[in-house]
Amino acid sequence: MAIVTGGGSGxxxxxxxxxxxxxxxxxxCGRRQEPLDQTAAAAEGGRVEARACDIRxxxxxxxxxxxxxxxxxxIDLLVNNAGGQYLTPAEDITPxxxxxxxxLNVEGTWLMTHAxxxxxxxxxxxGDPRGGKILNVTLSPHHGLPGMAHSSAARAxxxxxxxxxxxxxxxxxxxxxxLAAGQFATETLMTKYxxxxxxxxAGTIPLGRLGTExxxxxxxxxxxxxxxxxxxxxxxxxxxxxxxxxxxxxPAGLTGESGKPLSEERRPKQ
Numbered sequence: 001m002a003i004v005t006g007g008g009s010g011x012x013x014x015x016x017x018x019x020x021x022x023x024x025x026x027x028x029c030g031r032r033q034e035p036l037d038q039t040a041a042a043a044e045g046g047r048v049e050a051r052a053c054d055i056r057x058x059x060x061x062x063x064x065x066x067x068x069x070x071x072x073x074x075i076d077l078l079v080n081n082a083g084g085q086y087l088t089p090a091e092d093i094t095p096x097x098x099x100x101x102x103x104l105n106v107e108g109t110w111l112m113t114h115a116x117x118x119x120x121x122x123x124x125x126x127g128d129p130r131g132g133k134i135l136n137v138t139l140s141p142h143h144g145l146p147g148m149a150h151s152s153a154a155r156a157x158x159x160x161x162x163x164x165x166x167x168x169x170x171x172x173x174x175x176x177x178x179l180a181a182g183q184f185a186t187e188t189l190m191t192k193y194x195x196x197x198x199x200x201x202a203g204t205i206p207l208g209r210l211g212t213e214x215x216x217x218x219x220x221x222x223x224x225x226x227x228x229x230x231x232x233x234x235x236x237x238x239x240x241x242x243x244x245x246x247x248x249x250x251p252a253g254l255t256g257e258s259g260k261p262l263s264e265e266r267r268p269k270q
Contacts, residue, residue, distance in 0.1 A: 001072045002026045002224070003065075005055055005112060006082030008035030010186035011137065013042075014213035015079055015220045020047040022221055027068055029053040030082060055082050055108035065115040075120035077224050080109045080136045080158075085151035087194070098150045105154035109136055110161065113176075117165075122172045131173025133224060136162050140180040140239040155180075159235050166233030175232035177223055182239020185210040204247055207240035 002019055006012040007028025013035075016026045020043045027049045028039050036050035053064040068075055083105045088097075113134055121132035138155040139145065145152045162178040169176070183201050202209050219238055222228055237243045254261065 001068070001074050002077035002079065003068060003075060003112075003116065004028050004079040004081055005053075005108075006030055007039050007048075007050075008032060009039075010188055011181065011184060011213055011216045012079070012081040013039045014217040015081065016048055017043055018214070018217035018221050019077075019224065020044050023047075024077075024224075025049075025072065027051055027064075029055070029064055055112050056103050058111055061111045061115050065112075065119050069120055074130065075116050076132050078112060078116045078132070078134045079220060080112055080134065082108060083137065083151075083154075085148055085154075087147045087197075089147060090149040093150055101150040102154050102157075105151065106157045106161075109158050113161075113165070117169060117172070117174060121174050122169075129172040129174075131175075133228070134162075134165075134174065134176045135220060135223060136176065136178045138178045138180045138235070140182040140237045141243045142180065142237075143243070162235070163233050170232065175229070177228075177231055177233070178235040179216075179219065180235055180237040180239065180243070181211075181216060182237070182242045183210050184213060184216060186213060205240040205242045206245050206247070206249060208248055209240065211238065211240060 002024050004012050004016045004019070004026055007016045007026070008030040012028065012030075016028050016039055019026050025047050026043070028036050029051045030036050031052065031054050033050065033052045036052065040046075040048040040050040051064055051067070053060045055061055065075070085101050085105070086097075113136070116132070116134065121130055123129055136158050138159050139148075139151065159178045159180070162176045165174070166176040183205060216238060219236070223231060250261070
């Protein structure tokens, strides 16, 4: 049994569909019902439930988690995918704008994490811990996202929260991992950001392309499976090496000892 926040589009929808294709039952939540219903309609075997929930509101979070426990009796996986930000220079971020981003990305993640852990993963009817997995979606690159000062601060907070809780809650068998997602070809990226950003972003990635939603979902499925049982407290970066380098290698015009472009150089035979 899994909950995926922000499951009405993009990485959240792809994750929900992949998990259901593998046999899981998934509850997707978000603020708007219509896109959630679209995710549910696209799932195999009616395995997706769509529930409207604003993760910033404690009463709504408690009602969502309580309802899942009443209907299913367990929650094995929480994917904290819901989040948001807007591109703007740091000097133009208002106090209200900063608080809005922090509240959604940090407080919303905390409310969902705390509710699922305490109501579902820390103990069953017999009092024994059930354990489970909590995956928190953050951002890459880590060394600076110009125009995203508010979101950079929020996602750094979530990553450190993930590390701390992986220690404290290990005694309950709860594993926590942060997934630092780079640039993926989601509808949000392709339609909501300035055209120069969209057209140039693939060129900033060493692999030379955007990630696909399915590639992200496959990583979630791996971690949710027994193969991910010993992974906890980590920040896994999935971004085509963008966290390590800006653009392709070698850069255009860089030459080797022969004077030829480095891309044409070959290592000498040993």
